[in-house]
Amino acid sequence: MQEITFIQAVLIGLWTAFCYSGMLWGIFTNRAIVLSFGVGLVLGDLQTALQCGAIAELAFMGFGVGAGGTVPPNPIGPGIIGTLMAITMPEVTPESALSLSIPFAVAIQFLQTAIYTVRAGAPESAANALAKHNFSKFRLHANLTVVLFALVGFALGFLGAFSMETLNMLVTLIPDWLLKGLTVAGGMLPAIGFAMIMSVMLKKEFIPFALLGYILAAFFGLPVIGIALVGAVFALKHYFDTENAPLATAQAAVQEEEQDDWI
Amino acid sequence: MTGSNKLTKRDYTKTTLRAYFLQNGFNYSNYQGLGYALVLYPALKKLYGDNPERLAKELNDNCEFYNTNPNFLPFITSIHLAMADSGMEYEEIRGIKMALMGPLAGIGDSLSQFCIAPLFSTIFASLAMDGIAIAPLLFLLFENITLLTIKLITGAYGRKLGTSMIDKLSEKMGVISDAASMIGVTVIAGLAATFVKMKVAITFAAGEAVEGVTQSTVNLQAMLDKVAPALLPVLYTVLMYYLIKKKGMTTYKLVLITVVLGIALSFFGILA
Incomplete structure (x- = not known):
């Protein structure tokens, strides 16, 4: 030895x-x-x-x-x-x-x-x-x-x-x-960390996304990238919807004006 | 949006290299949160150093929960710095910071831990087996050169993306940050369901014991899983959320409560 x-x-x-x-x-x-x-x-x-x-x-x-x-x-x-x-x-x-x-x-x-x-x-x-x-x-x-x-x-x-x-x-x-x-x-213990971050990020209108994340992880067992991608689908939808929204109302207003002329 | 534009390429490189310090303050309540603030410290000091109040606030904000792969962190910190340098508030940056956390952790972990490391590990372990004395050193060398390269590339790319993104998209930042927050919330809720672990250990006998027949037992956890998987972890996270948001409890208290509760529940055989 x-x-x-x-x-x-x-x-x-x-x-x-x-x-x-x-x-x-x-x-x-x-x-x-x-x-x-x-x-x-x-x-x-x-x-x-x-x-x-x-x-x-x-x-x-x-x-x-x-x-x-x-x-x-x-x-x-x-x-x-x-x-x-x-x-x-x-x-x-x-x-x-x-x-x-x-x-x-x-x-x-x-x-x-x-x-x-x-x-x-x-x-x-x-x-x-x-x-x-x-x-x-x-x-x-x-x-x-x-x-x-x-x-x-x-x-x-x-x-x-x-x-x-x-x-x-x-x-x-x-x-x-x-x-x-x-x-x-x-x-x-990690529950505290997640709760901390949610207490800052979770606005009322984001609650469906919290639910979505839970469902994807717990029921579907998706890996984190999959969860992020599904989240991205809805986030992109939201992005394009709001991006086009002002344009759409503007067009509607123009149309209304034109119709006014006709009457 | 003009911003201060105080940061030079050197500051970005410095922050990129400080990614090695990401886990210097690792703990179970905000994971890499302290480390994230520590990595950004010199750059934030340059940006807000003349105003200690602001610097303290920025560091404090950046201490919130974070958990990603250190090798891909420079991508996030570079974008973060580019946005901050153009005069954006942390509230506008947070969404992107949080949205990138999960995906980059996923890509980074699978690449560095389950691809690069096993590759070099097998090669150099077999060399060591053959008695080649410098095999361990070669392992360290190859491993670290690869990871450093990833850090430098993602850091530089993040800086490029961050600066160009701000010029083009500054007016859309509100909706982008909202969209990013949506991804962030989705990922964090998913992580909470997988990272937090609580399993009920209680099983009890179902029906009367009949001689010669194996008595069937009811596993409470299996029943809960049928109702909803990860139910207890999610409920506990919601409870913590409630205590923080509505009762204003500090992390100290919550950690203490959780540790005592965990030991007690395990001691009485309720959780395992």
Whole structure:
């Protein structure tokens, strides 16, 4: 079993922090193949890291970067934790590292949901800062999610490298009912966002369109582009109707005048 | 409409590159809303910097819910800036901003996450499998060059479209913004029905238990789905709408209520 020095653990922590933050920036650093590469470099075992990264990359391929809403199991599981297991524990192969690290991938997924949930109050704080014309404080609030990502990433990488048992214990420490409850709450929270935007956009005459959107999504299961296109059909109709309306009344007026002459 | 025309090409490019910061403030109440305002910050500062009151209002307005694909965002921000630079108010811009959000998220996500990423991912993962050490770096390089190119192209195109559109169509802006809002409302209602998730976990036995026969159970969620799919999510969204619009509740309160409610409902096995 290879010993990991304190410096190496710090380096792995920093690498994880960078890669995890990169997920929000959309630069594709939070992929198993990239994550494991850094671990391999720091620990001097690039070949094992490449194997771990490649296997996990293919297994996790369907998962994208920071798309809003749904949070998939996180590649930090196999990319960092799994690779650490494979390099430091001789009995762990790159393949078994993948399955061993899945609980971590799921736990990190919950952690991420928790960050987004904790940050749900941020718009309020930002609005307060703006009301006081405190623009630097506004920018701080607007950047805080990425700061939290970096901190959590560092903690995960460092702890994983420094003490695997501690990490294992922390995962089991979170009570099951709380994890489940947070997932349910995470599913309900977007309602607030949609309600906020509707409270600004939804004029009375747009209510049929809200109904239309719901029907298309819930009953017909249309993808978002399809919904937008159907909305566009009615919007274009409205546009052409109002565009031609002044012209039509003008023509009617002219016609009336001509008729007047006849009588 | 003459407007200020304060923004140069450099400001547009800067805003385009700031699309990387779109999710720096990601959260579950306005998603990329804070990020959108953050992306526009330098440009808005240039436009309204001499009037802190106005700048604060613009930033605050732009903090409302947003969720799109970061790689196609420059298209939206460029149009936004072109309109703002010509002197338009946020109320006139909002319709287009919101109408573009859903479709570009759809196109952008399917292109970047389900087409480009899997392509490079398979190529370079197999190279890594063969032990080629720089495969991960090549993956990053190819992926990011592609995405940066998309950002720059859509940003430049949005600027061109935004400026020409305003010259030609400024007098029609009211009806265009209405039409755009209609698409926006349709999409957002559709998103609410799919994004918000509430499933009833309660099932109960139907009829008496007969020995040797599997007792049939009634699944409450399945029944609700037959009445109307996504009924609970829509009702909860309507409730939130009511609390915001009629009761003037803040997001803080609503988030707290929702989290407590979610944990409680899950704890008692009502929602799963």
